[in-house]
Amino acid sequence: MSDFEPKIIIFLCNWCSYAGADLAGVSRYQYPTNARTVRVMCSTRVSPHIVLSLLRDGADGVMVTGCHPGDCHYINGNYYTEKRMEMTKRLVEMTGLEPERLRLEWVSASEGEKYAHVITDFVSKLKEIGRSPAASDEKIVTRLAAAVEASRYFRLKVLTGKEINLTSKGNVYGEILDLQTLDTMMAKATEDEYRSSLIMQLTKKKPHSVKELAEELGEPTDRTLEHVVSLRAKNMLALDHIEGTTPKYKAVLIGGA
Amino acid sequence: MSNEGIRVGVFICHCGSNIGGFVDVPAVVEYAKTLPDVAFATSNLYTCADDGLCSIRDSIKEHNLNRVVVAACTPRTHAPLFQSTCEEGGLNKYLFTFVNIREQCSWVHMKEKDKATEKAKELISMGVARAKLLQPQEEVQIEVIPSAVVIGGGVAGMSAAISIADQGFPVRLIEKESELGGFVRNLGYIWQERQEAVGALKSMIDRVKSHRNIDLYLNSEIVSVSGFIGNYEIIIDTKGKQKKDKVGVIVVATGALEYIPVGLYGYETYDNVVTLTEFEILAKNKKLPKMSSVAFIQCVGSRGQDKSYCSRICCNVAIKNAMNLADNWKNMLGLEEAGKVVESIPVEKVVPVEIAERRRSRRGRREREAGEEGEEEAALAGAKLDIAIFNRDIMSYGVEHELMFNKTREKKVRFIRYTPQNLPKVSVDNGKLVIDYWHDTLQLQRKMTVDMVVLSTPLVAQPDAKELSMMLKVPLGQEGFFLEAHVKLRPVDFATDGIYVCGTCKGPADIPEAVSQGLAAASRAAIPLARGYVQPESLVAYVDSEVCSGCGTCIEVCPYRAIVKNEKGVAEVAAAACKGCGNCGATCPENAIIMNHYTDDQLLAEAEAALQEAKG
Numbered sequence: 112m113s114d115f116e117p118k119i120i121i122f123l124c125n126w127c128s129y130a131g132a133d134l135a136g137v138s139r140y141q142y143p144t145n146a147r148t149v150r151v152m153c154s155t156r157v158s159p160h161i162v163l164s165l166l167r168d169g170a171d172g173v174m175v176t177g178c179h180p181g182d183c184h185y186i187n188g189n190y191y192t193e194k195r196m197e198m199t200k201r202l203v204e205m206t207g208l209e210p211e212r213l214r215l216e217w218v219s220a221s222e223g224e225k226y227a228h229v230i231t232d233f234v235s236k237l238k239e240i241g242r243s244p245a246a247s248d249e250k251i252v253t254r255l256a257a258a259v260e261a262s263r264y265f266r267l268k269v270l271t272g273k274e275i276n277l278t279s280k281g282n283v284y285g286e287i288l289d290l291q292t293l294d295t296m297m298a299k300a301t302e303d304e305y306r307s308s309l310i311m312q313l314t315k316k317k318p319h320s321v322k323e324l325a326e327e328l329g330e331p332t333d334r335t336l337e338h339v340v341s342l343r344a345k346n347m348l349a350l351d352h353i354e355g356t357t358p359k360y361k362a363v364l365i366g367g368a
Numbered sequence: 369m370s371n372e373g374i375r376v377g378v379f380i381c382h383c384g385s386n387i388g389g390f391v392d393v394p395a396v397v398e399y400a401k402t403l404p405d406v407a408f409a410t411s412n413l414y415t416c417a418d419d420g421l422c423s424i425r426d427s428i429k430e431h432n433l434n435r436v437v438v439a440a441c442t443p444r445t446h447a448p449l450f451q452s453t454c455e456e457g458g459l460n461k462y463l464f465t466f467v468n469i470r471e472q473c474s475w476v477h478m479k480e481k482d483k484a485t486e487k488a489k490e491l492i493s494m495g496v497a498r499a500k501l502l503q504p505q506e507e508v509q510i511e512v513i514p515s516a517v518v519i520g521g522g523v524a525g526m527s528a529a530i531s532i533a534d535q536g537f538p539v540r541l542i543e544k545e546s547e548l549g550g551f552v553r554n555l556g557y558i559w560q561e562r563q564e565a566v567g568a569l570k571s572m573i574d575r576v577k578s579h580r581n582i583d584l585y586l587n588s589e590i591v592s593v594s595g596f597i598g599n600y601e602i603i604i605d606t607k608g609k610q611k612k613d614k615v616g617v618i619v620v621a622t623g624a625l626e627y628i629p630v631g632l633y634g635y636e637t638y639d640n641v642v643t644l645t646e647f648e649i650l651a652k653n654k655k656l657p658k659m660s661s662v663a664f665i666q667c668v669g670s671r672g673q674d675k676s677y678c679s680r681i682c683c684n685v686a687i688k689n690a691m692n693l694a695d696n697w698k699n700m701l702g703l704e705e706a707g708k709v710v711e712s713i714p715v716e717k718v719v720p721v722e723i724a725e726r727r728r729s730r731r732g733r734r735e736r737e738a739g740e741e742g743e744e745e746a747a748l749a750g751a752k753l754d755i756a757i758f759n760r761d762i763m764s765y766g767v768e769h770e771l772m773f774n775k776t777r778e779k780k781v782r783f784i785r786y787t788p789q790n791l792p793k794v795s796v797d798n799g800k801l802v803i804d805y806w807h808d809t810l811q812l813q814r815k816m817t818v819d820m821v822v823l824s825t826p827l828v829a830q831p832d833a834k835e836l837s838m839m840l841k842v843p844l845g846q847e848g849f850f851l852e853a854h855v856k857l858r859p860v861d862f863a864t865d866g867i868y869v870c871g872t873c874k875g876p877a878d879i880p881e882a883v884s885q886g887l888a889a890a891s892r893a894a895i896p897l898a899r900g901y902v903q904p905e906s907l908v909a910y911v912d913s914e915v916c917s918g919c920g921t922c923i924e925v926c927p928y929r930a931i932v933k934n935e936k937g938v939a940e941v942a943a944a945a946c947k948g949c950g951n952c953g954a955t956c957p958e959n960a961i962i963m964n965h966y967t968d969d970q971l972l973a974e975a976e977a978a979l980q981e982a983k984g
Contacts, residue, residue: 120975125444133442136471144483147490147978148472150443151966152907156950161972168979184863185949186841186927195954227476268957272921 117171117237121146121230124154124189127178127219134223142227143234153177155188159199159262159271162213166203167255169246172212172237174229179217187275189217194271201301202262206254209240253316257309264304270297306330307338311347311362318351318359374500375407377433378492379424381415381440383470388413390474392485396439399489403496407431415440421453428457435499439467439492460504462906462965467495490978497977501970505906510944512598512896513616517542519590519836522550523879524871525621526572527886528893532619533581535890537897540613541576542585542604548573550623551827551872552879556651557692559768566652593618593839596928596945597866598902617866617893618840620850621886622833624872627669627679627825634794636727640801640820641794643668644685646723647822651689651700658701659819661754663803664690665792670826671760672788677847679826679876683763686824687776690755694779697753756782756816758792758805785809794821827876840867850874860889865904868893907948907965911939915960922952922961 123129129150135142151157154177162173175196177189196215204210214233218226244251261267274293281287288296306328313319313327325335339360342348351361378400382388393411400409408431412420415438427433436459438450443466451461469488477484514537518529521543529541547553548569555565576582585604592603600618604611626645629635635643640657642650644664650656664686670679693700762783764773777783785808786792792805803816829848837844842862845851850869853861860868870885871877877885896902909931911922916938923931923939930945931952939961941952953963 118979120978129442130444133444133468133471136442136473136475139475139478141478142476144473144477144480144487146472147487147494147975148468149494149971149975151950151971153949153951156954156963156966157971158954158968161968161975164972165975165979168976170975170979185947185951188927188949188951191925191951191955263959265957268955269919269921272925272955272957276924 115238115242117145117234117242118169119145119147119172119174119233119237120165120170121148122154122157122173122175123148123150124177124184125150125152126184127182127217128154128176128226130220131176131218131222131226134220135227136223138223140224140227142230145234145237146230153183153185153188154192155183155185155195157192157195159195159202159267160259162196162199163202163255163259163262166208166212166243167245167252167259169243170212171243172214172233174214174216174233176216176218176226176229179219182219190275191271194274198267198271198297198301199262201298202258202305205302205305206251206258208244208251208255211236211240212243253312254309257305257312260308260311261301261304264308266300267304270300303338306335307342310335310338310342314348314360314362315364318361320354320357320359322357324360374405374435375431375433376403376405376435376437376496376499377424377427377431378403378406378409378437378439378496379415379420379427380409380411380469380492381420381438382411382413383440383474384414387440387470387474387488390478390481390484391469391488392481395485396469396488396492400492400496403493405500406496407433416446416449421449424450424453425457428454428459434459435463435465435496435502437465437467437492437495437499439469439488439495441470442466442468442472462505463499463502465495465499465502467491493980494974494977498970498974501967501973502965505964507903507906508943509901509903510598511901512899513600513614514897514900515539515615516617516619516893516897517590517600517602517613517615518619518621520550520621520623520871520873521545521548521576521584521586522621522623522871522882523552523569523572524623524873524877524882524886524889525550525619526576527883528619528621528868528870528890529582530572530575530579531887531890532894532897533579535894535898536581537894538581538583540583540585540604540615542588542590544587544589546587548576548584548586551625554645554652555648557688558879559688564652590836590839594929597864597904598896599944600866616897617868619889619893620836620840620842620862620867620869620873621871621889622830622836622873624827624829624849624876625831627675627828629668629823629825632668632673633665633792633821633823634796634801635823638794638796638801638821642723642820642822644682644689644822644824646726647689648685649726650723651692654700654702656701657820658703660752661756661816661818662693662820662822663756663758663816663818664822664824665794665803666757666759666762666824668823668825675826675828675847677826677876678763680763680765681876681878682824682826683759684769684772684878686757686822687762687764687769687772689822690757690781691772691776691779693753693755694776694781701753754782754818755780756784756818758784758786758803760786760788827872830873833873840864842867842869860885860892865902866896902944904944905948906943907963908943908946909941909948909950909952910962910964911941912960912962913938913940915958916956917958917960919957921955921957925951925955927951 157175165173177192183189216229277288321336325332348360349363351359397409397411436454447466454464455461473488516532517540518525519542529539533539558565588606591605595601598616600615602613634641764770790806792803795802800817807814843851850873853863868889870889871882918937928945930942931939934940950963953961
C-alpha cells in the first residue's frame with residue numbers, strides 16, 4: 112500500500128505545541144500533508160473519549176501534543192494529559208487496535224524542527240502499519256465503541272483524576288499509594304469497565320448468551336457471568352428470551368438511547 | 369442549537385503569495401461554497417488589510433452571516449484583530465473561527481501544491497464544522513481594587529511606585545531591607561557627569577517617602593499571595609508582624625545581586641583584588657587605596673565561565689570607572705591638595721575596612737586583615753595612574769556608551785584582549801599583584817604588575833526569587849531571573865494577568881533601563897486600575913449543577929483553585945479565577961463540566977470533519 116495516505120488528527124495546545132507548529136512553518140520545515148490539526152488551550156482538555164471516538168470513526172492515527180513536563184502554561188495540565196493518555200492506550204490495547212496509532216508528544220514553542228520530525232515519523236510509522244481496521248472491521252468498531260463508553264464512565268475518570276494526588280499527597284486517610292499499587296488498580300479497573308461496556312455494546316445490537324459474550328470477550332465463561340450479574344444488578348442488562356435452555360440478554364436502553 | 373439558520377461566511381487569505389503561491393486559493397473558495405451552511409465564501413489578497421477587514425464587516429450585514437471563518441495565518445497573532453472586526457460587524461466575537469493555512473499548511477508543504485490544496489480544503493471544512501457549533505459568550509466584568517503593591521524598593525520599584533502613585537492610586541511599596549535604593553546604593557558615580565549616585569537616589573527616595581499615595585513597608589516581605597487580577601489578597605510580614613491587605617495589581621521589582629567570584633583570579637586570597645561592586649563602594653566612600661596602576665578583568669564568572677549569559681552592564685561600568693579614574697584620579701584617591709603637584713603616588717596595599725566588613729558578614733566568620741598597613745612609594749616616577757581593561761570583547765552598546773569607550777581609549781586606558789582558552793592569571797610577586805597574560809594581538813606571553821585588580825562579575829538572580837515565583841505562579845528562566853510573557857512584545861508583563869515585572873530581577877540592566885522598565889510596568893499596571901474593571905476572556909468552565917454529584921475530583925485537579933463546592937454541595941466555578949485550561953472538563957466523572965468554547969461536541973465535530981472528508 113505505497114499510495115496509502117494515513118489520516119491523522121493532531122491536538123495541539125495553544126501555548127507550546129501550536130506555537131511549535133507555527134515555528135515549523137516560519138522556518139519552512141517541510142513535512143507530510145497528512146496532519147489535520149485541532150487547537151485546544153491545553154492538552155489536558157483532550158478527553159480520552161474524544162481520542163477513542165476518532166479512532167472508532169476511522170482515524171489512522173491520533174496524536175496529542177503539549178508542553179514539556181514542568182512547562183505547562185496551566186501549571187500542571189500536561190501531567191494529567193499523560194495519565195489520561197496512559198489509560199487511553201490501555202483501552203486501545205484491549206480493543207486489539209494497534210496502540211501505535213495513539214501517540215503523546217511534548218513539543219515546545221521553540222521546537223519547530225521537532226514538530227516537523229514528529230509528524231514525519233508518525234506518518235511513516237502509520238504507513239507501515241497500514242489503514243486502520245476500524246474503517247472496515249465492524250468488530251473492532253464495536254470494541255472501540257465500548258472503549259469510548261468505558262472512558263466516559265465514572266470509575267476510570269475518578270481514578271485518573273485522583274492518581275496524582277493519591278500517589279503524592281495521599282487519600283483522605285493520609286495513605287499514600289505507591290505507583291505499582293495504583294497501576295495494578297488502574298489495569299484491573301480499565302479491564303472491568305471495558306468488558307462491561309463491550310457487553311453493553313454487543314447486547315445493544317442483539318440478545319447474547321453468556322457463552323457467546325465470553326467468546327467475544329475472549330475470557331472464561333464464569334468471568335463473563337460475573338460481569339453479566341453485576342450489570343443486571345445495576346439494571347443495565349435484562350433477560351430478553353430463553354432459547355432452548357440458554358438465556359439471552361439484552362441491554363436496557365435508558366431513554367431509548 | 370439546530371443547524372437551521374446557521375449562515376457561515378468563509379474568508380480565505382492569499383497572504384500575497386505566502387498562501388496563494390502554494391495553495392490553489394480559488395479552488396479552495398469554490399470548495400468552501402459547497403460546504404453545508406456556508407452562505408458566503410470569498411478570498412482576499414490580504415484579509416488582515418483594510419479592504420479584507422471591510423469585506424468581513426460588510427459581508428456579515430449583506431449576507432446576514434452569523435458565523436465567520438477566516439483561513440489565513442495563525443490565531444496566535446491575528447485572532448484578536450478578526451474578532452474585533454466581527455464585533456464591529458455586529459457579531460459576537462466567540463462566533464469566529466480561525467483556520468491556519470499558512471504556518472501549518474502552505475509554508476510546510478511548498479512543493480506539494482495539490483496535496484496542500486486538499487489539506488487547506490479539509491482544514492476549512494473542519495473550521496466550518498466547529499463554527500457551526502459555536503455559541504455567543506458574554507464576558508463578565510470584574511471590579512478591580514484600585515491599589516497596587518510593588519515588591520522591591522530599588523530604582524525600578526521606586527520608579528514604578530512613584531508613577532502609579534502619581535496617577536492617583538494607593539501603592540504599598542515593600543522593601544526587605546531597612547533602607548530604600550537597592551543595588552544602586554552601592555554605586556559611586558553615575559556616568560560621566562560624575563554625578564554621585566547617592567544624590568540621584570536621594571531625590572527619588574525623598575519623593576517615595578513624602579508621597580501621600582505611597583505606604584512604605586521597610587524590613588518587610590510578602591509571605592502569601594492569593595486571588596487574581598483586580599482582587600489579590602496579600603500578607604505583608606514586617607519583622608514577624610503580619611498584615612493582610614487587598615490590592616488590584618502586583619509589580620515585581622526584587623532586583624539582583626553581584627556574583628561572588630570565589631576562587632577566581634585570587635579573589636579573597638590576595639589583597640587589593642575586589643569585585644566591580646566593591647570598587648564602586650570604595651569609590652563612593654572615598655576609600656580607594658592609593659595606587660599607581662589598576663587592572664579591570666571583564667567577564668569574570670559570566671559568558672560560560674560559570675553563568676552562561678553576558679551581564680551586559682559590566683563593560684560600561686568598567687569603562688565609566690576607568691574614565692573617571694583617568695580624569696579625576698587625584699581626587700578619587702584622596703591625593704588632591706589645592707595647588708600641589710603630585711609627584712608620585714604612595715601605594716596602599718590594603719583592603720579597606722568597608723570591604724573587609726562586607727566580606728566578613730557575607731562569609732560569616734572569615735577574618736581578614738584590614739586597616740592601616742603603612743604606605744609604600746610608587747614604583748612609577750611622575751604622577752600617572754595606569755589603567756588597563758582585560759576583556760574578551762567590549763560590549764559598549766548604544767550611542768553614549770560607544771562614545772565613552774572611544775574617549776576612554778584617548779585617555780590611554782589600555783584595552784587588552786584575552787580569549788577564554790587563555791585566561792589571565794593573577795599572582796603575587798614581591799608583594800605586588802602580577803597579571804600573567806597571553807596577549808592575543810601580539811601573540812606573546814606578558815606580565816603586568818598592578819596595585820589593584822577589579823573583577824567585573826555579572827549580576828545574578830536573587831536566591832529567594834524561586835519562592836516568590838511559586839507564590840505568584842509566574843515562571844523563572846534558566847538562570848533564575850523572572851521570565852516575562854514575551855521577550856519582545858510583552859517585556860514587562862507576566863503571562864498571569866495583573867502581575868508585572870521590571871528591573872534587574874528579570875535580567876541585568878543599567879539604571880536608565882531599570883527606570884524605564886519601572887515606568888513601563890507602572891503604565892501597564894495602571895490600565896486595569898484606571899479602567900476600574902477587567903473583562904477576562906469568556907473561556908471558562910461551567911458546571912451543570914443538575915448532573916454534578918459533588919465528588920470533588922475537579923476541585924483537586926484545578927490548578928487555580930477556581931472551583932469550590934457551593935452550599936448545595938455541588939461544584940461551582942469562580943469565572944474570574946478560571947483560566948480555561950479545561951482539565952476539569954476532561955476529568956469530571958459525571959461529564960457535568962462544560963468547557964465553554966472548547967466543548968466536547970465542538971472538538972469532536974472539528975476533528976470528525978476531517979474523517980468525513982477521508983471517507984469521501
